[in-house]
Amino acid sequence: MVLKSFVEVDIDSHFPLENLPYGIFIIKSSEQQQQLPHPCVAIGEFVFDLSVISSVGLFNGPFLKDSDCFHQSSLNKFVGMGRPAWKEARTTIQKLLSVDEPTLRDNAILREKSLLPMSKVQMLLPTIIGDYTDFFSSMYHARNCGIMFRGPENAINPNWFHLPIAYHGRASSIVVSGTDIIRPRGQSHPAGNSPPYFGPSRKLDFELEMAAVVGPGNELGKPVDVNEAADHIFGLVLMNDWSARDIQAWEYVPLGPFLGKSFGTTISPWIVTLDALEPFSCDAPKQEPQPLPYLAEKNSKNYDISLEVRIKSAGQEQESVLTKSNFKHLYWTITQQVAHHTINGCNLRPGDLLGTGTISGPEPDSLGCLLELTWNGKNSLNLNGLPRTFLEDGDEVVLTGVCKGDGYKVGFGTCSGKILPAQN
Numbered sequence: 001m002v003l004k005s006f007v008e009v010d011i012d013s014h015f016p017l018e019n020l021p022y023g024i025f026i027i028k029s030s031e032q033q034q035q036l037p038h039p040c041v042a043i044g045e046f047v048f049d050l051s052v053i054s055s056v057g058l059f060n061g062p063f064l065k066d067s068d069c070f071h072q073s074s075l076n077k078f079v080g081m082g083r084p085a086w087k088e089a090r091t092t093i094q095k096l097l098s099v100d101e102p103t104l105r106d107n108a109i110l111r112e113k114s115l116l117p118m119s120k121v122q123m124l125l126p127t128i129i130g131d132y133t134d135f136f137s138s139m140y141h142a143r144n145c146g147i148m149f150r151g152p153e154n155a156i157n158p159n160w161f162h163l164p165i166a167y168h169g170r171a172s173s174i175v176v177s178g179t180d181i182i183r184p185r186g187q188s189h190p191a192g193n194s195p196p197y198f199g200p201s202r203k204l205d206f207e208l209e210m211a212a213v214v215g216p217g218n219e220l221g222k223p224v225d226v227n228e229a230a231d232h233i234f235g236l237v238l239m240n241d242w243s244a245r246d247i248q249a250w251e252y253v254p255l256g257p258f259l260g261k262s263f264g265t266t267i268s269p270w271i272v273t274l275d276a277l278e279p280f281s282c283d284a285p286k287q288e289p290q291p292l293p294y295l296a297e298k299n300s301k302n303y304d305i306s307l308e309v310r311i312k313s314a315g316q317e318q319e320s321v322l323t324k325s326n327f328k329h330l331y332w333t334i335t336q337q338v339a340h341h342t343i344n345g346c347n348l349r350p351g352d353l354l355g356t357g358t359i360s361g362p363e364p365d366s367l368g369c370l371l372e373l374t375w376n377g378k379n380s381l382n383l384n385g386l387p388r389t390f391l392e393d394g395d396e397v398v399l400t401g402v403c404k405g406d407g408y409k410v411g412f413g414t415c416s417g418k419i420l421p422a423q424n
């Protein structure tokens with residue numbers, strides 16, 4: 001059954017009553033006197049201000065009634081409260097926005113205060129991200145990178161099928177969708193015996209990823225059981241792990257990515273909860289060899305989320321679709337990522353971000369980055385008639401993700417960023 005709200009929601013909207021993704025907004029300064037950031041959910045073309053609803057006492061269940069979690073300028077407190085509080089919030093908000101519920105529907109003043117058109121607000125980062133880890137969980141992506149860098153015989157390192165590989169990313173340079181990205185400068189991979197050159201990256205790339213937002217953390221020294229890991233994940237966002245392939249190729253042996261990735265990572269502003277994604281859960285791929293017991297799940301789940309990357313280059317009116325992939329192609333699940341991340345006792349904290357790694361699929365048009373799509377710059381793509389390998393200044397890259405339900409969609413909106421020229 002499709003749920004119905006008194007707020008008008010287009011059939012193609014990413015944000016019907018079934019979704020209710022969380023974000024943090026601020027009223028655009030030109031609209032009114034500057035306000036503090038507030039937690040909200042998206043409904044149709046509106047944001048629903050949860051601080052207003054909390055102030056008038058409409059969150060009246062046991063977990064939220066005395067909480068100031070919706071009077072914070074980030075979602076960290078709310079996501080840290082765990083599934084019972086999330087369920088209570090979802091039930092309350094779904095009821096308040098439903099067409100059959102008069103509380104808000106018939107109260108024009110409260111409606112006006114709590115429902116703001118998206119055009120009048122600016123979205124901020126939804127959580128304060130203390131730590132950010134990026135996994136490498138698509139087998140197709142790992143295999144393609146391996147073939148390019150090590151040849152077909154040794155494409156996938158032997159450890160890959162035994163554990164979800166990851167590196168520690170840089171949290172300070174994570175930005176919200178819409179933020180420009182300055183082309184990084186750095187040392188780059190020398191050709192043959194020449195010395196490395198220094199300058200603006202010549203191989204700037206995007207990576208189509210999603211990321212899990214950590215809910216309640218774990219105590220230092222206490223690993224999370226893989227079968228309980230879902231209770232530690234609040235939801236998912238879209239993520240673009242911008243990557244300078246020339247800088248990365250020269251620096252990453254032996255300790256992994258560093259400056260080739262830490263200049264910027266973009267996430268979408270809306271966190272879609274695992275509760276909203278549940279109708280789109282599907283079996284994860286069969287794992288062979290069987291993982292060790294601490295990674296063996298009773299129920300190994302992925303989500304059917306259609307993903308797409310578009311590019312709009314400077315001077316071009318039309319966007320071009322670069323790739324179409326799906327979250328369900330991931331080999332290692334997000335719950336296995338949490339179990340592996342914590343198995344040594346490492347503590348996760350509310351709001352931490354766990355990137356999936358580039359989500360490539362099996363088809364040539366489902367590859368999740370330009371490194372793969374152009375085979376490291378060897379094959380040009382055709383962008384409305386113009387040849388292209390890596391990103392150029394002025395390019396805007398837009399990621400989208402959506403689950404297609406029966407008569408409704410649960411979507412992530414977009415995650416976009418434009419490349420600005422390198423600075424001296």
Ligand SMILES: O=C(O)/C=C/C(=O)CC(=O)CC(=O)O
Pocket residue numbers: 134135136142145146149207241243248357358
């Ligand atoms: O397999 C390799 O040696 C290299 C792999 C990559 O460069 C992929 C990458 O950038 C990791 C990531 O997805 O962030």
Ligand SMILES: [Ca+2]
Pocket residue numbers: 134135207209241355357358
């Ligand atoms: Ca990555």
Ligand SMILES: [Mg+2]
Pocket residue numbers: 240241242243261262263264265
């Ligand atoms: Mg990055």
